[in-house]
Amino acid sequence: MYSYVARQPILTRKKETFGYELLFRNGPENAFPRLSAEQATNKLLLENYWSDDIDKITDGKPSFINFPQDSLLRGLPTLLPRDKVIIEVLETATPNDSLYNALRILAGKGYILALDDFIPSEEWLRFLPLVRLIKFDISVLSIEKVRNFVRQHRSPKLRFLAERVETHEQFEAAKAAGFDLFQGYFFSRPQMLQRKEINSSKITILQIFAEVCQTEIDYNKVERLLATDVSMSYKLLRFVNNQRSLAAKPIESFKQALVFLGEMQLRRFVSIVATAQASDDKPSSLYQLSLQRAKMCESLADKIGLRAQANRAFLVGLFSLLDSLLDTPIDVIIEKLPLSEDIILALTEHEGPLGELLYYVQNYDQANWAELEQQGILLDISDEVIAASYVEAVEWAQSFKIE
Template identity: 35%
Template sequence: MNVHITRQPVFDIHKNLFAYQLLYNKTVACSPPDQSNDRITARLLSTSFLTEDIEKITGSKPCFINFTTNLLVKEIAQAFPKQKMIIDIPNISSPDPEVLAACYSLSQNGYILAIDDFVHSEEALPLVALVNIIKINWQRSTPEQIQQMRQQLAGLHLKYLAQNIEEHQEFEQAGRLGFNYFQGYFFARPEPLQLTEVAPSKANLLRLLAEVNSPNITTSRLEEIIATDVVLTFKLLRYINSAFFYLLKEVESVRQAITYLGEEKIQRFVTLVLISELAESKPRELMRLSIVRARFCELIAGQCPQDVSASELFLLGLFSLIDAIVDIPMVQAMEKLPLSGAIKDVLILGQGAYQPFLEIVAAYERGNWQRCLAAGKELEVDCTKLPRLYLEAIQFAGTIV
């Protein structure tokens, strides 16, 4: 059975990364339809903790993992480290004694428990009393319902997580209602500011970004840009001497680094650093997601039988969130950057030869498996390879951010 694993960030009220939600699904085209949720969860746990090493997927953060009631009763969760996992319990209107006993045991042993997609009922209160986090679907709840629910549970020491927060206004409203954690892609959208022009501090970075990605940029100019910037030089030498490259001898100068990496990879590296500086005031996850998208697009290009440019697709993924990074419309951002027409067609118009690549990446990160498979079919890509490519993209991003 092929299991697609993706992660979605969960933030605290300050937009700091708190945890990841692990989402998973069988490869629809390649798996028998009768696989149970128990088997899928067991495979997720095996892949995440045993085969891949959870650190590669979530770094130092814990992950929310959905458990079936059957796996809870069988005490499967206690075989995995409590520091790395938050146990998602399905919303049960009337939990039976076996489930309550299993959750009590987990709570006593220091595991963090959450109820997924919670809907209040009196019968569920014995279970609620054992958990730490209540997850509420923002899109299916009104503010009045949420306030009433919180009043009903006021005597319990609970944290509240708002699911499916897709806009900054929703994040702010949920914060005012007392939510502690927020899951969704609101952070990957431009914030609704009054300004229509780029802030001066970001304008210079954008101009440098445009120069670095100009077709007329020379190796000597790249070396000059890096050598006159202490931060760029430090990050370059740290990057090239990281375990990612397995070098036998340490690289000690910018010129050595350029010679080893080559012009294209140096150009890419400077682009990554400049975008990270543009995103300095944003959640780090925004930059991390941009890099995952970039590498994922590039790796998919390598699996595609069509004649496409992997380096162009890297830039497509990398710049796909530039509007959220600089808080201006995508059209305006594209006017300032010398990217190809093929990239701009996708980012501005949502069409063109490269559109399926961004479609497959965006669908995968959101766990929209049907859209992902449809885009993969259009590109003639073997979708059973996507989980491995996605994990490789995550690991690549970890060397940068």
């Protein structure tokens, strides 16, 4: 399955790229999908910020993302790194006290706020000190009508963006009126990008969602559920990686990632996944094999004196097929995850005890008997032990199959 996103560049007065507005698409047709604004935003976040490297889409530039009012009130923008995103407040938002307080908190945390398709009114004036960018749709409000507003409110902290710039004359007129940034068909139509996407199991998502809705979250149960879904666990670690400092301790288990997030951020993350993927397809056989490998690695680790590393062995097995799921080399994917060095070396080089264990399990999958016989001697694994672990892993993985 593929995910789709359209990006449209936002340019400076010198026609240099300042950033990109990202627009969710649910198919190769470059048109807005039949989804609510909130669901479209959630899918955009899930399929781009937590499934892939956002810098590949935006060339390292800031991304402009629309947030409907409900998402702003629930603090969903705080799930994103503030240095990579500009939060657009939709024109449908109501300028009430609740919205003001939500934006004040976001601005206080260092997020850049923009008012999208802005129409000046008395109710919005108190919001202006909170925002750093105002977007005017010049097909709705002419440049002549907004010129005075731009000049009256110009300050070093506030920029103005002209949307729907479709001709050279409009570009020159907007520059003369004091606009700083520009967006429209005169420069570029939204460009479609297609990428391989990992699906999550509907049942697992719903089970996790039900758990995080409890008054007290049972982290052990959430961890067990996450361990059955390679997509959710991958996105969770990508999300955690965006939240961590570079000096933070590497993640070695899902439990550690869950505790790091805390209840509020975990609930927000799961709510986005549940909303965004409510209608996605079932996982393929690759997911089944990922679960099988994870369980087999964990089981064998316990049997060959690596009991203390059983959790890491499970992660190694679970993520061993991410390259196939994402159509991306494993070493590229690993760079995005906050994993410990022994896990990274196991996945990329088959080095260390965990790497040898993974290599053994992969050979067993592929029926490479000569390799198995030689490595079995090195790891001191009997045929009976490996066969029992394999049967256990297959039965365990099949217990999560969706019919």
